[in-house]
Each structure stands twice: as C-alpha cells, then as structure tokens.
Amino acid sequence: MQAVIKAADAARSQPVTPDASWPIHVLRAGDGSHYVAFSVLSPPGLPPDKPVVLYVRLATRAQDGAVTVAERSAVGEWLAGERSALLPPKRGVAFGEMPTFGAGAIAARGPGPQSLQLLEMERERTKEKREAGERDRKAELEGAGAARGPSPVLPFEDFDVGAVAASDNSGGAVLRRSLTTGPGEYDLIVGWADPSARDIAATVRVMRRALHMDVASTSAFALSSVIVADQVAVRDTPFGAGEQTAHPYSIGTTEIVPARDHSLTNDERLNLVVQAINPRSAPDGKPDVAVAFRLFRVTGATQEPVGTVAPQVYNQATLPADFDVTKGQPVFAAVAVPLRTFKRGTYRVQVLADDRLARSSATTDVSFTVVGTPAALLRDAPPLGPRYRRDAVLARAPLSALLSQLRQTAPSAAMAGALSAAEAHRFVDLVREDAVAPAELGARTLLRALALYAIGDTVASLAGPLLLASQQGAPAAAVQMLTGAVRASEGNDLDAIAAWTSAMAGGVDAAALSPLIIDAALRQNDWTRAADLAQKISTPGDGRSVRQLAAARIGAGREADAVPLLEQRLAQQGDDLDAQWLLLHALFSGFVKGAGPGAEPSSRARFGEVFSQYEAAGGGNAALAREWREAIF
DSSP states (O other): OHHHHHHHHHHTTSOOOTTOOOOEEEEEOTTSSEEEEEEEESOTTOOTTOOEEEEEEEEEOOOTTOOOOOOBOHHHHHHTTSOSSOOOOOOOOOTTOOOOOTHHHHHHHOOTTOOHHHHHHHHHHHHHHHHHHHHHHHHHHTTOOOOOOSSOBOSEEEEEEEEOOEEOTTSOEEEEEEEEEOSEEEEEEEEEEOTTSSSGGGGOEEEEEEEEEOOOOSSSOEEOOOEEEEEEEEOSSOOOGGGGGGSTTEETTEEEEEOSSSEEETTSEEEEEEEEESOOOOTTSOOOEEEEEEEEEEETTEEEEEEEEEEEEESTTTSOTTOOGGGTOOEEEEEEEEOTTOOSEEEEEEEEEEETTTTEEEEEEEEEEEEOOHHHHHHTSOOSSOOOOGGGGGSHHHHHHHHHHHOOSSOOHHHHHHHHHHHTTOGGGGTSOOOOOGGGHHHHHHHHHHHHHHTTOOHHHHHHHHHHHHHTTOOHHHHHHHHHHHHHHTTOHHHHHHHHHHHHHTTOOHHHHHHHHHHHHHHTTOHHHHHHHHHHHOOTTOHHHHHHHHHHHHHTTOHHHHHHHHHHHHHHOTTOHHHHHHHHHHHHHHHHHTSSTTSSHHHHHHHHHHHHHHHHTTOTTHHHHHHHHHHHO
C-alpha cells in the first residue's frame, strides 16, 4: 500500500495516462452526491485472476493560475502510524439501504439505560446536527460550500487488498469501482501492485485521468448517464454498503454488466439503464415518472426515426409497496431492444422522462453503433438469383422462341405485320386490333397481351387478354410462356417456374427458357433445380450459364466447386463484374465457415485482389464487399 500511494503521489505531477480507456457513468447516490461508477479496461500489468492491492484516489485538480493547497492522504497517514484509525471512505448511501443514524441507529442498538429526558435531548441534538450537516452537504453539492480548510484530506480514498479484475464479454480484463463526490475538477488516480511478487515496486502501476463533476442539484429533476449494458440481471440479495464500491453496477438486486464499448452486433441486444434523479414524491413516498426511449439512425447530418419504446411508468401502481424515494431509493428505467433487424450504422437513443407530480421533464441521449459479425454480413448479401426484370422475356432468344410458336405457314398480311412489329419491339403497334384470319385470332390476341405486358400494364389487366387468347385457340405453349413472365413480374416465382416448364414441355426452345427458370429457382433457393438445368445448358464461353451454375453451387454450400468455375471465367474475361462478385461471395462464405475456399491465407489474399478490381470498376455491391474485406483483414 505504501508503494502504491507513493506512486499515486508522484502521478499528480505526471501527464494523464495516454490511451487509457475509462468508461464512466455518473449516477446519483442516496445522499444526493454524484455516484461515479467507472471501469478501467485492459489495465496494463494487471495479472489475470490474481488478487492485487488496489488503491483509488480522488484529488482536487489544480486550475490554471490558482493557488493549490496540498491535500493529505488519510490512508497514507494511517499506514505511517500518524493516525490511529482510518476515516471511512465517503461512499454515500448504498442503493436500496438506509444510513444507520438517528432513529435507525436506535432501532439497531436499542434505547439503552438513559432516562427518557436524556434520550429526548440526545434526539434533539442529533436532529440539529443532522439538519446542519444536510444544509452543508446541499451547499457543497450545489457549488456553494465553504472552503475546505488549510490542510484538507483528499476528497475520496479507498483501497482493496484482495481486488481481482473481472472479465467482460470480450474476455478482456476490467477493473470496476465506484466513488462518491460533489462538484469540482479532480484527478482520478487508480493504482495497484502484486503483493505476492518478490520485487513489489516493479509491479506497481498507476493510471490517472481528469474528471469534471458538474454542480449536483438536490431538487431539480434530471437524468443520469445512460448505461449501455451487456447484461442486466437480478441478484437474490443486494450488496451491502461496504461492498458497493467493488460492485459499482449492482444497484439493489439489479446487476448491470456495462458494455466495453458502444459497438454492438446484430446478434446482440441493446440494453439501456438510466436513473431518474430527484423525482418528486407523493405523500406515500411514491413518485410518478414516465420514461420513454426514441431511436434514430444517424446518416450524415440527418437523423431517421427508427422507433419508440413504449413509456415505462414508475408510480404507486407499478412500484413495490415499501418503495420510498424519500429514503434514498432510486428510480431506474431499463429497456432491451433486439438489434437483429437494425441496419448497420450509427444510432442515437433519446431518453425522455416526465415527472408528473412536479410537472417537470428531462432528457438525455446516448449513441451506439451496429456493426456486422462475419455471419451477419454474409446474411446481408443480395440473393444469388438476380431480381426478375420485366424485359427478360423480351430479350432476343426468349422473344424469338415465343414468336416461333405463333408463326403459321401462310400468315395473313395483318398477322405477318404484327409478327414483324413484335420482332422489332414496336409493341405500341400491336395494341390496336387488326383484321386477321379466324385461325389467327388467338395468336393476334396473345400478341396484343404481349404488347400490354411490354408497355407496363398491370398484372391484373393482363389476365383478361391471356384468358381470351387461350379461348380463341392461341398455342398453349406460347400462352404458358407469357403467363410465366406475368407471374415472375409479380414476384410469384413458383407459378412462373411451373408455367415455363409447361411451355418447354409444349415445344418452346429449352435453351431460351431455361435461363429464366434457373434465375427463378435461385430466387427460390431451389439449388438442385437450378444446378441441374444450368449443367444441361452450360456452354463453354457462355458467361451467364457459368455464373448460374456457380451461384447454385454457392447456395448449396459447395463453394469449393464454384470457385474453379469462376476463376476459369475470369481468366477468359477478367472484367465480368457479376463473376467477380460471385467469387467474392464464395470466398467470404468459406471464411465465415472456417473451411474450404476463403479459409486459407492464400484465398484471403485472392479475395483482396478481386475486391480491388471489383471496387475500381464500380461493382454494385462494393460497399458490402468492403465490409467483408474489413472482417477478413
């Protein structure tokens, strides 16, 4: 202890500890003072799972140009034999407990042998002393206290001869402690040493940071710091006042595990805890406070509302019968929000509290960031099957296959002109009604339906012309082919596949329709159907069939079979952006699984090469691919 205190004395003249991570939350203790809970993350030189001598000090910080008064260490004086007993640390009142003075003390020890007159005099003196102390305490908390004297002791000191660092969710070591104080500018100093070491001085470590405490109003309604927590649980029994400093986030029976930082993944929940300070009390000691949480997504200079958690109400109807804010019992609001559906990015939570009895309100906020785990980032990949485009069936091969079903040996002039207009994509010319031969009426009606489809008519408006064409004798395979296109355009891929399959069975060229069926199967995650069809129509040098077969294999978890196909395709045509994207997808999928392509160092290097090409060429999924690269490297 002497070695650590000596190092703490020397630290006052040294710069603050660089790059030290000290998450701090300022709450309010039962006596109205600031209750400061803090964590020291990954303290250097702290042996894991091993007790150390820990020392916490709060010292008044020298202000520019101000004359400072040397503050004495009561612990140091006690160690040096200059003090017969230690002053109790100024912990304030532990949450959920009452101080043992006045009537509380008498109840604890009994009235004793005093006469009733002496007992009444003692009560009066105690009351006067308590009221005077209360006035002085409020004046100090609100920044109007008297000077502390010519040789004051340090505002706060505490030590623990068996402190053990905890482990947070990341597995890193963390020291958590608490202290109580009034307003002011301070140096917070934490030091420790390993008492089991041969050379104790070599194990001494000291960290220092500046701490500013605002004036602590003893009457104005306010909110504390917002705690972003990894976990909020319930203990069977609360810690006592003497244990509170070592368990700063245990509030009554509520056990809070603060998060190491405000960076969360989609697999986690956002747990928030906030204290309502100085709520007004009804005669029964119950407050009437409502706390709401509003979430916003921050994008540049704008904030997009995400949602609002229903207000939580703390009053006579919701609080325990023995709850009493006049006894220092705190009001804490807690909320948990699953983040699975949250987009990655930065968010702000606005906390709004209303004290209905005082007709007063308070607000505060806290920010957090949603980041993706590798698995979550992979889930964000777009579907392996491309979105259906309405003009897909109007491409050269499918359109030719459709029109070949409608051609007759000796068409009328009107029918021949309609077929030529369709072939030339002059679909507006097909909307009018032509005088064709009776045997051509069904085919001509189907061409009119094709024109309505091409110019963007609704799915509902196409049902009638398709039915009429079928009734008038249009070739069934052609009707099924256009019906499949209509179903795909409305997102009904299952019916589209059925219609197109029927059209192929009726004689429509399989090479023209199979690519449409494969894409629909990929959108339905029907990897087997997609792979079988892609294998049948696969043609050397045909980039689309190669990409479709590779996509089906990636979807089926066969990345090892997909990568060689894509590498061969890129060797033939290196600027095929769709093939580059599929290769990135296959490699990242292997990285996430930890097996196959993407898991080896050489595959990761290949990912970096392909990503650079893809990003430079303006690939449509470059932003997501960049996040994948960051996860890999």
